[in-house]
Structure formats: structure tokens, C-alpha cells
Amino acid sequence: MVRHIIAAIAGLLAVWAIVYMAQLDREVHKLQRIHEVIEKSKLEVPVAKGQTASQQPQSAGGVAQKEESEAEKKLKVLKEKAGRMSAFDVSPLYRRNCASCHGINGEGGIGPKLIGKSEEYIHQALLDFKSGKRKNYVMYGLLQNMKEEQLTQLSQEIASFAQKLKASQ
Ligand code: HEC
Structure with a gap:
């Protein structure tokens, strides 16, 4: 049981x-x-909200406008660059070795502006960089393989930039 x-x-x-x-x-x-x-x-929230239907085109428009203004800015920069490029011709020696940092017309960039500096000042600066008296690795390295003659040439050319720029405007 x-x-x-x-x-x-x-x-x-x-x-x-x-x-x-x-x-x-x-x-x-x-x-x-x-x-x-x-x-x-959760997935449906953005779609389900009735207001977003009217908001979305607006925000999309805002993005488009932003992109547009950014494109415009880029265009402006390019135009400015193009303008600078065409201001006056420079020697291949300058263009190849110096323009990337000091600007195609010596207007400055990574390196300081060179327009308006005298031939003596530039020449002395180049000599000092090359000898190491004025310490700058970039300029020092760059000038090591340059002959005295080229330094003089460059100094003369850069000193003439201000005049050339005036003439071009
Ligand atoms: C990679 C970048 C770069 C390149 C390329 C370059 N420089 Fe420079 N240069 C500099 C920088 C950075 C300085 C600032 C150094 C300092 O003042 O210590 C400078 C300084 C100078 C100065 C002194 C300017 C001043 O106001 O005292 C002269 C002159 C000069 N460079 C000429 C040249 C020449 C000529 C060339 C081409 C042979 C050249 N540079 C190439 C970066 C560059």
C-alpha cells in the first residue's frame, strides 16, 4: 500500500x-x-515616427549643403593654389627642392615665407643651415648636396620673388 x-x-x-x-x-x-x-x-522607431518623414529630407538637405560648402571650400583652396602657381615662373631648382615647403612662389607653408627677404639674408641663412651653425635638420639635410653656386643662384632667385610677384599682379 x-x-x-x-x-x-x-x-x-x-x-x-x-x-x-x-x-x-x-x-x-x-x-x-x-x-x-x-x-x-527599435528598428521601426525612426520609420514609425510620423515627423521624421518630414524631417528627413530637411536633414538630408542639411548634409548635402554641408557637403556642398565643403566642396566649395576645397575648390576655393584649389583656386587659390592655382592662382599662386600661376603668379610667376620659378626655376626647376627652386621648384624641385624648396617649393614643397616654402610655397611655389616663396609664400611659405611648412617652411617660413621667403618672399621679401634680401639676397644677403637668404644666402647667409643657407650657409648657416648648411654649416650647422643654424640648426635645422630639414634645411641641413637638404643643403648638404648643394654646391655654393646653387645656393647663390637660389638666394638671387628668391630675393627676386617680391618683384616678380608685384609684376604679376
Ligand atoms: C621639407 C621642408 C623644407 C624644404 C624642402 C626647404 N625648406 Fe627652407 N626651411 C624649412 C623650415 C622648417 C625652415 C625654418 C627653419 C628655422 O628657422 O629653423 C626653413 C628655413 C629656411 C630659410 C630661412 C628663412 C628665415 O626666415 O630665416 C631659408 C632662406 C630657406 N629655408 C630656404 C630654403 C631653400 C632655398 C630651399 C630649397 C633648396 C628650402 N628652404 C627647402 C623647411 C624647408
Whole structure:
């Protein structure tokens, strides 16, 4: 008799366990569904908001305008560069070795502006850079392979930039 009762209890427990597990399963499914719905609604938020329909073109327009003004800026810079490039001709010696830092017409860039400096000043600066008296690695390295003659040439040419620029305007 006791065995029967125990068996009955065990059976009941088993049934209960099955039902409980099924319920848990459903719960999990529910949670999953809720999660899915939340995820979906998140995705739909930007689309579902009625106002965004009217806002989007505006913001898109704003971006386009920004891009436009940036393109304009770039164009301006290019035009300025082109303007500077065409101000007057420079020697290949200057263009190849110096223009990248001091500007195609000596207007300055990475290196200081050279327009308006005298031949003596430039020549002395070049000599000092080359000898290491005036310390600058870039100028020092650059001038190591240059002959005295080229330094004089460059000094003369750079000193003439101011006049050439005036003549070109
Ligand atoms: C890689 C960049 C670079 C190149 C290329 C370059 N320079 Fe320079 N130059 C500099 C910098 C930076 C200085 C500033 C150094 C300092 O004052 O210590 C300078 C300084 C000078 C100065 C002194 C200017 C002043 O106001 O005292 C002269 C002159 C000069 N450079 C001429 C030239 C010549 C000529 C060439 C071509 C042979 C040349 N540079 C190439 C970067 C460059």
C-alpha cells in the first residue's frame, strides 16, 4: 500500500514536473517574443515616427549643403593654389627642392615665407643651415648636396620673388 502511495506521489511529481517545464518553456517563449517585439520596434522607431518623414529630407538637405560648402571650400583652396602657381615662373631648382615647403612662389607653408627677404639674408641663412651653425635638420639635410653656386643662384632667385610677384599682379 505504501509503495502504491509513493508511486502515485512520484507519478504526480513527474506530471507536475512536466507541466512545470512546459510552463517554463512557454515563459521563455513569451520572453523571447517580447524581446523580438522590442527589437523590431527599435528598428521601426525612426520609420514609425510620423515627423521624421518630414524631417528627413530637411536633414538630408542639411548634409548635402554641408557637403556642398565643403566642396566649395576645397575648390576655393584649389583656386587659390592655382592662382599662386600661376603668379610667376620659378626655376626647376627652386621648384624641385624648396617649393614643397616654402610655397611655389616663396609664400611659405611648412617652411617660413621667403618672399621679401634680401639676397644677403637668404644666402647667409643657407650657409648657416648648411654649416650647422643654424640648426635645422630639414634645411641641413637638404643643403648638404648643394654646391655654393646653387645656393647663390637660389638666394638671387628668391630675393627676386617680391618683384616678380608685384609684376604679376
Ligand atoms: C621639407 C621642408 C623644407 C624644404 C624642402 C626647404 N625648406 Fe627652407 N626651411 C624649412 C623650415 C622648417 C625652415 C625654418 C627653419 C628655422 O628657422 O629653423 C626653413 C628655413 C629656411 C630659410 C630661412 C628663412 C628665415 O626666415 O630665416 C631659408 C632662406 C630657406 N629655408 C630656404 C630654403 C631653400 C632655398 C630651399 C630649397 C633648396 C628650402 N628652404 C627647402 C623647411 C624647408
